[in-house]
Amino acid sequence: MFGTLDVAPADPILGLEEAFKRDPNPAKINLSVGVYRDAYGNTPVFRAVKRAEELILRNEISKTYLAIDGMPEYAAAVQALLFGPEHPLVTHQLAVTAHSPGGTGGLRVAADFLSKIRPNTTVWVSQPTWPNHPNVFRAAGLAVQTYPYFDAAGNRLDFDAMMAALANLPAGDAVVLHGSCHNPTGIDPTPEQWAHISSLLAERNLLPLVDFAYQGLANGIDVDATSIRTLWQPGREMIVVSSYSKNFGLYNERTGALTLVAATSSEAQAALSHIKTVVRTNYSNPPAHGAKIVTTILRTPELRSDWAAELGEMRARIRQMREKFVANLAALGVQRDFSFLLNQNGMFSFTGLSKAQVLRLRQEYAIYLVDSGRVNVAGMTEANLPLLCQAVAQML
Numbered sequence: 113m114f115g116t117l118d119v120a121p122a123d124p125i126l127g128l129e130e131a132f133k134r135d136p137n138p139a140k141i142n143l144s145v146g147v148y149r150d151a152y153g154n155t156p157v158f159r160a161v162k163r164a165e166e167l168i169l170r171n172e173i174s175k176t177y178l179a180i181d182g183m184p185e186y187a188a189a190v191q192a193l194l195f196g197p198e199h200p201l202v203t204h205q206l207a208v209t210a211h212s213p214g215g216t217g218g219l220r221v222a223a224d225f226l227s228k229i230r231p232n233t234t235v236w237v238s239q240p241t242w243p244n245h246p247n248v249f250r251a252a253g254l255a256v257q258t259y260p261y262f263d264a265a266g267n268r269l270d271f272d273a274m275m276a277a278l279a280n281l282p283a284g285d286a287v288v289l290h291g292s293c294h295n296p297t298g299i300d301p302t303p304e305q306w307a308h309i310s311s312l313l314a315e316r317n318l319l320p321l322v323d324f325a326y327q328g329l330a331n332g333i334d335v336d337a338t339s340i341r342t343l344w345q346p347g348r349e350m351i352v353v354s355s356y357s358k359n360f361g362l363y364n365e366r367t368g369a370l371t372l373v374a375a376t377s378s379e380a381q382a383a384l385s386h387i388k389t390v391v392r393t394n395y396s397n398p399p400a401h402g403a404k405i406v407t408t409i410l411r412t413p414e415l416r417s418d419w420a421a422e423l424g425e426m427r428a429r430i431r432q433m434r435e436k437f438v439a440n441l442a443a444l445g446v447q448r449d450f451s452f453l454l455n456q457n458g459m460f461s462f463t464g465l466s467k468a469q470v471l472r473l474r475q476e477y478a479i480y481l482v483d484s485g486r487v488n489v490a491g492m493t494e495a496n497l498p499l500l501c502q503a504v505a506q507m508l
């Protein structure tokens with residue numbers, strides 16, 4: 113049975129991680145997978161996470177199963193983080209939240225849920241998007257199509273083209289939006305543009321399916337939620353999949369959530385019952401540790417403010433690396449204007465480097481970017497910047 117199998121292609125992002133680990137070059141630089149690194153190139157555990165873990169270790173008395181949809185305290189904490197504790201959607205119980213194994217797990221549950229209730233849904237993703245998006249939705253049997261997003265010549269959001277495309281989609285389809293820090297371009301809609309997107313989706317009866325993996329890494333924890341808070345209007349339905357890999361540094365704890373918003377509380381509960389059947393036939397019920405950490409931090413004022421402060425430090429460092437990268441390239445006499453990187457959010461940017469240039473960077477300098485030219489700015493450090501900038505300068 114297995115003897116006839118060809119080797120499957122490596123994952124475009126996590127496959128590079130494996131290749132990077134195998135690379136013997138001591139000067140190698142990893143700018144591929146979206147993982148935050150500090151000035152020393154480490155991915156530290158948040159201070160608040162360590163302290164929450166101490167509390168959990170001390171107080172935990174059982175490892176019995178969680179409910180299929182996870183802990184109610186986690187669901188409440190997630191909803192308050194996404195929308196704010198006093199948001200009408202929260203106080204009127206229009207949202208239900210299922211704890212998922214990471215953001216990817218939440219996306220897959222959303223995909224299986226849509227496939228179950230509306231198998232003919234087409235899922236529309238931005239061009240470009242995170243390369244795993246189409247795979248996850250197709251794996252659930254859904255059709256996937258793209259809408260325009262990025263204007264490569266202007267290094268900006270092609271808002272007119274995006275809106276023109278969305279205006280022509282069939283009612284009932286799902287539109288994947290990135291809540292903040294668009295992956296891979298780093299280019300987000302402005303608050304005014306979010307308002308237009310919100311009205312258009314409502315008018316066309318399209319379901320917003322928001323992938324929100326970077327809350328707090330663009331401009332602030334609440335500011336970054338402008339997207340989802342603007343997309344919601346009374347009576348609207350939407351799905352938000354959030355991840356706590358990056359903003360709590362809980363990558364390998366696989367901590368995420370699927371939050372579904374319905375027009376009424378009873379409709380939300382009915383939807384949750386279907387989400388639970390999807391979960392039960394997939395991973396049965398979620399892992400507890402990461403959710404306990406997030407819940408403990410968000411419910412303990414002292415830990416919460418330390419977490420917010422550390423997240424702010426990360427955000428500032430990423431901005432600083434953007435500035436240094438742009439300034440260093442200019443100082444090396446690179447003609448191409450890279451200042452567009454300064455207007456982008458979060459960990460990622462499109463460098464505009466071609467696939468051939470990306471491959472040369474990998475082969476000749478052991479510098480790892482995703483083939484699309486996406487760079488993880490959060491992987492740059494003061495130590496690796498000189499070599500990186502020289503290599504890019506040479507490439508251009």
Ligand code: LMR
Pocket residue numbers: 125126144145146147242244295
């Ligand atoms: C990325 O885009 O690099 C991250 O979201 C990690 C992943 O799973 O691909």
